[in-house]
Amino acid sequence: MQQAGHNRHELARFLRIRREQITPAQVGLPVSARRRTQGLRREEVAVLAGVSPTWYTYLEQGREIQPSPEVLDSLARVLRLTEDERQYIHQLALGHVKHVRAVESQATTIPLVKSLVRTAGQCPYPVYAFDYAGAVIAWNDVACQWYTDWDALNGIECNIVWWMLMNPLARERIVDWEDDARDTVATTRALSARYPHDQRVRELITRLNGESEEFRKWWPNHEVRGQRSRPRRFRLNGHGIRTMRLLVAHPVDAVNVTMTFHVPDSPADEL
DSSP: OHHHHHHHHHHHHHHHHHHHHOOGGGGTOOOOTTOOSSSOOHHHHHHHHTSOHHHHHHHHTTOSOOOOHHHHHHHHHHTTOOHHHHHHHHHHHHSSOSOOOOSSOHHHHHHHHHHHHHHHTOSSSOEEEEETTOBEEEEOHHHHHHTOOGGGOOGGGSBHHHHHHHOHHHHHHBTTHHHHHHHHHHHHHHHHHHSTTOHHHHHHHHHHHHHOHHHHHHGGGOOOOOOOOEEEEEEETTTEEEEEEEEEEOOTTOTTEEEEEEEESSGGGOO
């Protein structure tokens, strides 16, 4: 309870300071020579954010009210907060951040991710990265040997979800293909909730539903899993069966990108 009260007052103080730093001209309001208020008035912030002036006043007073994530985002927009500041007010008000947004554009982050994969990929095990919709955007040479020649694939075929369910090499190279494929469908179910209106996600699901018998069978089960560490067994020419543990990481500046590293599950699985 003490922490919650502290956070409410920190949020109130932060909103007041940011409100005083925004000029009317920055938000498209007329500027009057007789204006004495520093920055914006509480009533102006409330109207621009779509909330009542009384409710917003209570929020700045640190009263025990619960703003929704949508209202917090509206306030962040009006107060011209950075992504870090937007996450900060979510953390103070709710105790968590529901959606983390990319700070850099995809055009900026993808070359950085590719460079990171090249740097980290100088090892005997696969490293690859894919974006929020499953499109594989970077890989090392070993990932081509263990999975498929990603360089030769285009469009939806260069997608880790599509590859797992539709490419015959997946069934050949992954020993427990059905378990892995079902896990992929379950993570796609979680993905659909995070991006319910995204065109690329919807197209992926629609095409899989139309072309994959297994997807049509498993999708209605509503199994849901997040991306986390898990074992995967590979059938490799000349090396027999090797069990790798998949470790996933999300670069701080590219939150919509997942990097997947493979490490031997035991000393017996080392090459």
